[in-house]
Amino acid sequence: xxxxxxxxxxxxxxxxxxxxxxxxxxxxxxxxxxxxxxxxxxxxxxxxxxxxxxxxxxxxxxxxxxxxxxxxxxxxxxxxxxxxxxxxxxxxxxxxxxxxxxxxxxxxxxxxxxxxxxxxxxxxxxxxxxxxxxxxxxxxxxxxxxxxxxxxxxxxxxxxxxxxxxxxxxxxxxxxxxxxxxxxxxxxxxxxxxxxxxxxxxxxxxxxxxxxxxxxxxxxxxxxxxxxxxxxxxxxxxxxxxxxxxxxxxxxxxxxxxxxxxxxxxxxxxxxxxxxxxxxxxxxxxxxxxxxxxxxxxxxxxxxxxxxxxxxxxxxxxxxxxxxxxxxxxxx
Numbered sequence: 001x002x003x004x005x006x007x008x009x010x011x012x013x014x015x016x017x018x019x020x021x022x023x024x025x026x027x028x029x030x031x032x033x034x035x036x037x038x039x040x041x042x043x044x045x046x047x048x049x050x051x052x053x054x055x056x057x058x059x060x061x062x063x064x065x066x067x068x069x070x071x072x073x074x075x076x077x078x079x080x081x082x083x084x085x086x087x088x089x090x091x092x093x094x095x096x097x098x099x100x101x102x103x104x105x106x107x108x109x110x111x112x113x114x115x116x117x118x119x120x121x122x123x124x125x126x127x128x129x130x131x132x133x134x135x136x137x138x139x140x141x142x143x144x145x146x147x148x149x150x151x152x153x154x155x156x157x158x159x160x161x162x163x164x165x166x167x168x169x170x171x172x173x174x175x176x177x178x179x180x181x182x183x184x185x186x187x188x189x190x191x192x193x194x195x196x197x198x199x200x201x202x203x204x205x206x207x208x209x210x211x212x213x214x215x216x217x218x219x220x221x222x223x224x225x226x227x228x229x230x231x232x233x234x235x236x237x238x239x240x241x242x243x244x245x246x247x248x249x250x251x252x253x254x255x256x257x258x259x260x261x262x263x264x265x266x267x268x269x270x271x272x273x274x275x276x277x278x279x280x281x282x283x284x285x286x287x288x289x290x291x292x293x294x295x296x297x298x299x300x301x302x303x304x305x306x307x308x309x310x311x312x313x314x315x316x317x318x319x320x321x322x323x324x325x326x327x328x329x330x331x332x
Contacts, residue, residue, distance in 0.1 A: 015075040020173035023166025032070035055084040106151040109144035
C-alpha cells in the first residue's frame with residue numbers, strides 16, 4: 001500500500017485518511033477488498049500510532065479492523081476516514097507536541113561595500129557619471145535583498161496554508177467525533193432507560209416479597225392441611241418448609257437487595273455525570289477560529305502580491321541597467 005500527500009480531489013481507488021491529532025493526510029491506493037487492518041497497519045508504519053490505539057471513524061461509522069472497506073462503501077470520493085489515537089483521548093493525556101516548521105533560510109546578498117565589482121564608469125571624469133556605479137551597486141543590493149525577503153514571505157505563506165489545511169482537517173475530525181459520540185451516547189442512554197425501567201419493575205416485586213415475608217409466613221401458619229394429609233408433624237402449610245432456612249434465605253436476599261440498590265445508586269450517579277458532560281460537550285462549539293484565521297491569511301496574501309509587483313518593477317529597472325552597462329562596455 002502506498003500513499004501520497006493529497007492536493008487534489010480523491011480518485012477512484014483512493015482512500016483519503018486523516019490523522020485527527022495533527023491534521024496530516026494520506027492518500028492510499030486501495031480498493032473495496034482491502035481489509036481495514038491493512039490501512040491501520042500502514043498508518044502505524046508512517047505515523048507511529050500503535051495499531052491497538054487507533055480508533056477509525058468515517059462519517060457516523062466506526063470501522064472494524066477485520067472487515068473489508070466494501071462493508072463501509074469505501075473507498076469513496078465523498079467520504080474520508082479519520083484516525084484517532086486512543087491514548088491522546090484520555091483526560092490526563094498531554095497535548096500533542098508543537099508542529100515543527102522547517103523554513104529554509106534565503107540568504108541575503110553581501111553588502112556592496114565589500115564587493116570588488118568593477119564598472120565601466122568607475123574611471124569617468126564627470127563626477128555625476130562616476131557616482132552612478134555606486135548607486136547601481138546599492139540598487140542591485142537592495143533589489144536582491146528585497147527578493148530574499150519576498151522569497152521568505154512566500155515560503156512562510158506556504159507553511160501557513162499547509163497548517164491552515166491541517167487545522168481544517170482537525171475541525172472536521174472534531175465534528176466526526178461529535179457525531180459518533182452523540183450516536184454512542186444515544187445508545188447508552190437507550191440502554192440505561194431500558195435497564196432502569198426493568199430494574200424498577202423487579203425492585204418493586206422484590207421489595208414486596210421481602211416486605212410481605214412475615215405476613216405470608218403467618219398465612220402459612222394459619223392454613224390447616226386437609227385431614228387426610230395431616231400427620232403428627234404436619235398440620236399446617238408452614239410445616240412443609242424449614243422456617244430457619246427460609247429466614248436465612250430472606251436475610252441473604254435482603255442483603256443482596258440492599259447491595260444492589262447501592263450499586264444502582266452509584267450507576268445512576270455515574271450516568272448523571274456522563275449525561276452532564278455529554279450535554280456540556282454537545283452544547284459547546286468548536287473554539288478554533290478557522291474562518292477568522294483563513295481570512296487573516298488571505299489578507300496577508302495581498303501584501304505578498306504587493307511585494308511581487310514591486311519586485312517585478314525593480315526587475316525591469318535592473319534589466320535596463322544591465323543593458324546600459326553592457327552598452328557602455330561595448331562603447332569603451
